[in-house]
Amino acid sequence: MAATDVLEIRSMIAADVAQVAAIEVASFSSPWREDTFHALLARDAVELLTAVEGSTVVGYAVVWCILDQGELSNVAVAPSHRRKGLGRRLLKRVIEVAGARGVRHLFLEVRVSNSVARALYQDFGFEELGRRKGYYDDPPEDAILMQATLGSTQEINDLEDPPAT
Numbered sequence: 001m002a003a004t005d006v007l008e009i010r011s012m013i014a015a016d017v018a019q020v021a022a023i024e025v026a027s028f029s030s031p032w033r034e035d036t037f038h039a040l041l042a043r044d045a046v047e048l049l050t051a052v053e054g055s056t057v058v059g060y061a062v063v064w065c066i067l068d069q070g071e072l073s074n075v076a077v078a079p080s081h082r083r084k085g086l087g088r089r090l091l092k093r094v095i096e097v098a099g100a101r102g103v104r105h106l107f108l109e110v111r112v113s114n115s116v117a118r119a120l121y122q123d124f125g126f127e128e129l130g131r132r133k134g135y136y137d138d139p140p141e142d143a144i145l146m147q148a149t150l151g152s153t154q155e156i157n158d159l160e161d162p163p164a165t
């Protein structure tokens, strides 16, 4: 990264997808393929966000927004950029974008063993609704279903911004 590059979160574009897919491979045992991201880019109901430093993709998030319900279906940060507050920044932006589209109830599934992600979601007010038995393959595992009720703009603004990376 060049010294002048600052971290920016913006809408995903097709040119990001190869780098996004590489982070996906580094992050998940059953990664989404590039085709999946390209297909989602064409769907109005899906918001895809990319975190970039200059021309380098360092994280992304995918959220479905249908009427007042949303589903955070993917979020990941490049291993080299984890634990610097980027996951928080992405989640905050997801909540802003989904809220602006009228989402009031934001859902997600997370592996039972993914204590890092569960801690992050809990910090953002996600609550556990229940467990989906055998939801994941490779390795097989249950999912925890979580939900957050999105509040007013004021509440979203009150979420603390982590220091810039």
Ligand SMILES: CC(C)(COP(=O)(O)OP(=O)(O)OC[C@H]1O[C@@H](n2cnc3c(N)ncnc32)[C@H](O)[C@@H]1OP(=O)(O)O)[C@@H](O)C(=O)NCCC(=O)NCCS
Pocket: 027, 028, 075, 076, 077, 078, 081, 082, 083, 084, 085, 086, 087, 088, 089, 109, 110, 111, 114, 115, 116, 117, 119, 120, 123
């Ligand atoms: C989950 C993930 C997106 C978090 O991204 P990140 O940029 O590292 O997260 P942040 O630096 O913003 O950390 C946010 C919080 O997450 C939790 N967290 C992050 N890394 C952690 C770790 N190694 N151990 C424990 N908690 C951790 C902490 O609560 C942390 O808050 P804190 O730094 O104030 O303690 C990232 O770990 C990742 O990409 N994981 C692989 C993909 C994945 O599991 N996605 C979620 C699928 S449901």
